[in-house]
Amino acid sequence: MVGATGARSGGDGGLSGAAPCPGLTGYTCATLTVPLDHGGGDPGRLGLKVAMADNVTAPKGVLLFLTGGPGQPGVPFVERLSQKMAPVLKDYRLVMIDQRGTGGGALQCPRLQEEMGSSDLTPPTVRAVTECAAALGPRRRFYGTADTVADLELLRQALGVRRMTLDGVSYGTYTAERYALAHPGNVARLVLDSVVPQTGGDPMDRVALRAAPRVLTEACRATGCTTDPAADLAEVVRRYRNGPDVIDALTTWEFVDPDYTEMIGALHEAATGDPALLRALIAGAREGGAASAEELSQGLHAATLCLDGRFPWGSSDAPVAGRRGHWRGRPRT
Structure with missing residues (x-):
């Protein structure tokens, strides 16, 4: 009718x-x-x-x-x-x-929601992921x-x-x-x-990782900064082992300041031994990205990406025990 x-x-x-x-x-x-x-x-x-x-x-x-x-x-x-x-x-x-x-x-996955907010890239804890899987149960496959x-x-x-x-x-x-x-x-x-293609996607987001030095260098050139943000980025990640936090903050920062002026300065300070500003910017990006499940459900986000994605170890049905070997290029039986 x-x-x-x-x-x-x-x-x-x-x-x-x-x-x-x-x-x-x-x-x-x-x-x-x-x-x-x-x-x-x-x-x-x-x-x-x-x-x-x-x-x-x-x-x-x-x-x-x-x-x-x-x-x-x-x-x-x-x-x-x-x-x-x-x-x-x-x-x-x-x-x-x-x-x-x-x-x-x-x-609803409360711990995962709290840890990730609206971020695509914040690495959640194992506990948050396993609690979410248990909460959703078999229905997550739909x-x-x-x-x-x-x-x-x-x-x-x-x-x-x-x-x-x-x-x-x-x-x-x-x-x-x-x-x-x-x-x-x-x-x-x-x-x-802001097209997401049907093919060629990388669940590990290595394209963004490789692009970050170039984007920061071009932003520096456009604003006339005098540092080398690509070298600073490499030193920061090497020294502080905070690559996921940095790429997450950089992804958020493009909406705040497309020229990355403050972020480039923070990377330089961190590379020369003072990480305070960078840590503050990372914390601010994470705080600003807080979101309830009703605003952006991380439970749904995880379920969909796991179902849709094709990973180095195969689909989301692949046994967890052998995944690390596949990621390193050494499949385990």
Whole structure:
């Protein structure tokens, strides 16, 4: 059945509970019901929150905006995006969804969440990871990108549209690409911002590690600094053994100061024996990256990356005992 929101209701893939979004004029919120296991082997249902603009007859149809992470919800960003995209939304009907495992249905891993916040790169403790795995249990295998793609197809059907425009940012681009590959006839347009490619990804992020000296050197040249940040970076990592903390802070710092002025100075001070400023910047980046599971679920982040990723030792099903040998290039039996 298609209701006033232009959506089918009832059953798996149906939208229910449609009502005006609280505090948001011109949008209707509802719940999309999807199976936990799209393969049908395991019982269970998930309710995913959806926000839909009320301009059902928008001339260019639905624009489904996909947030990043993995782990970010969608609905909390509707107000901000509707303001930034106002000129475009005269022609499109903006729709956003809290993907499975995010927002009000966030996967909860308290220790992992506390240790990582919104970071992709902070190395968690073994205890945080094992506690998260135990808390999620076997259901963690239903939180890969393929599961989200299947949810989005049910959303399209529930909206009663033949095709959608998908707009993704960061991990959202990966999800949009996967949807387009799975359902090419159902995609009107793709808009990709900060693209995550389908192939060639490195779970160890060695591309970023190799790029850091070059980026810092170019930033130094652009601002006229007089130090050698590449040499300072190498000395800092050698002396303090804090490579993961530094690359995490550098990744965050690009949003704070794209010229890296303060970070370059801190690296030089640390390289010459005074790490106080660098440690303060690292701590500040971590503190500023604090986030609740509802803001960015690290449980979902871990589950998705483990399911999607291909590692030197194989998939996430590979026995833990032999992984170190594979990473070192010496497979163990």
